[in-house]
Amino acid sequence: GQVEREYSLHSSPVRGIEWSGLKSFISYAYSNPGPSNLVKNEIFTLDITSGKQEQLRTNRENESPIEMLTIxxxxxxxxxxxxxxxxxxxxxxxxxxxxxxxxxxxxPTAVVWSPSHSLRTLRKKLLDYGEDDKSMVTSVPSNSMTSSVDSQDEKDKKEHRKSSVREHFVMTDKDGTVFHFIVEG
Known part of the structure; x- marks a missing residue:
């Protein structure tokens, strides 16, 4: 193979990388901990097509090192x-x-996101969105300016609902206790 592009994001050794999309990833880095075991963590997102990079968690120094990042x-x-x-x-x-x-x-000693809840919920949201969209079109008069504005507001609300799907993750601790979390934006 050959090197397609080279990026210089971090000022410390990279400790982990996760794909955040088809053409983007998140990476995290920190220098070797000193006697206090505290570090300056860096988290960057990078779009590999445009080269656009953004740093997350800025202005945070002397904290515990990142052990894992999961999307x-x-x-x-x-x-x-x-x-x-x-x-x-x-x-x-x-x-x-x-x-x-x-x-x-x-x-946490281990964390994992649930794929099955995600897929079922996504399918249901997409089906609900499609049905709501059809009923909205038939109920809006075409000559009313206020209905058009209301219709756009309603579309925006539905788009937001569609775009945030409930996801689940579980984590365990050192005692073996399992915790189940539900995240919905």
Missing amino acids: SHLKQYFLVMFKDKPLELWDLRTQTLIRELPRNFPR
Whole structure:
């Protein structure tokens, strides 16, 4: 093979990479921990076609190293697991932090996203969206300006509902307890 492109994103050794789409990925890096075991974590997203890169979790220094980053099957959410810090749940599309688990919550030893819930929920959402779309067209008068505006608002609401599908993940802790989480944007 040959090198197609080369990217320089991180200032430290890369510790993990996950595909976040067909042409994009998320990578994370940190330098070797010092005596305090704290590091400066870096997380970047990169679009490999345009070269556009964005750094997530900026202005955070001296924290526990990232141990794992995992992206949901429908590429809507991702989890960041740390060695000695609570798990973080992020919205991949908006690149915003949704939730950080409480400090006293057990640290995960394994985390996995559920593919079966995702596919069933996605199919149902798409079917519901298609039916709602047809009924909306027949109920809107074509000559009314306010109906047209209402129709657009309704379409926007339905698009948002369609675009955020419920996903599930499970995690275990060192005692073998299994925790089941449901995420819906």
